[in-house]
Amino acid sequence: MVNINSTMRAVLWSGIPYNVTVRDVPRPVIQNPTDALVRMTAAAICGTDLHIYHGVYGSRSPPWVMGHEGMGIIEAVGEAVQSLKIGDHVVIPDSLDSGHLTMNLAEPEVVLGESMGLGSDFGDFYGCQAEYAVIPFADYSLIPVPTKNTTNSSSDIIYLFLSDIFATGWTALTYSGFEAGDTVAVFGAGPVGLLAAYSAILRGAARVYSVDSVPSRLKIAQSIGAIPISLNGSSGGPAAQILQHEPNGVTRSVDCVGYEAVNSNLERQENTIILDMVNVTSQRGGLGIVGIFAASGVTEGTPLGNTTSSLVPFPMADFFTKGLTLRAGPVDPKIVAPYLEELISSGKARPDFIVSSEIGIEDAPEYYARFDQHLETKVVIRFD
16 A cells, blocks of 8 residues: 655654654555545644553554544545545544444444554554555545635634544543533543533533643633633542532543543552542433553553553442443544534534644654643644
8 A cells, every 4th residue: 555666754653652753654555446545734643642652552563654633635536436536625534434344243333443543453554644645445434524614714624623532522422421401520631621521511511520630721621611620639639629519429421531541649540530430420420431441461562551451440339329321432433523514614613722733744753742741732733
């Protein structure tokens, strides 16, 4: 799927924790009649990319091109592509169509083997943090978007987060069983958490609490109408602070962090958010988890994979006594993209409020570090 006679610039993970590089790599070309070649116009650095950056997530064999949030313009299509054409503006979802129908009853909605930017164990595709990407089964994978949105904004990245984090934040609420009028606690005010809080407000939540340790993130959460809760606040942990506002607990809680969560002492504790969610959620309430939990083990691609466990202690007695429900797992953005695109095009939603910096690809290593250090809320890579 690459053209050995032509190269492009791309962000690469080579298996060295806290290090990515920008290099020339072979430019991909169409191989199958259902493929489309996309010239990238923008890509984003995601929290999932930081799991890779930390050496705890991804494929066994590096190097690979990073990134699973991207958009661009179709430059070529295979002869079997019917609904898309050259010149179309498209968003690339983080999970691609697998190209076949499975009749296995236990098959998940999202086939994790077909994902961008996670290495060959998740599909033999380049990531989005590159000048070009080839997308398989393009008719069923790519999300067409308008060339100009109806809010007269000059920013095309208003649609970029259909690729992952807007859809993920929105679906986190759905996983929790959310209904209009519910109260919601969102754990994590990174990009996914901010868009989960934003989605709750759009969907008619009575009150939304946003939990994080980073003041700048909490300030953004407050600006969209959420109630900020400091992870290490003077009034106790986040559950205690929320219960001061909601003595009976909140109706729904969502985890937008996952296994790299930290407790009130800012020390890594994989189950700290799960404990708080069960504590703060009211009787017969619901929990949704979209933060990643995985146990990759130590490989060349995940050299620190032994720092996470597949067994996470869970407060089963309290969960059972309260009659809570829980749904967790990855999100397929393609399922909700049509609805979210309508919200954006109509001017009802502006998910690009989370963007703190737009950079060129050569600056990616610096901004991976800045994002990891919480100096950035969301970083977008622009391509000429």
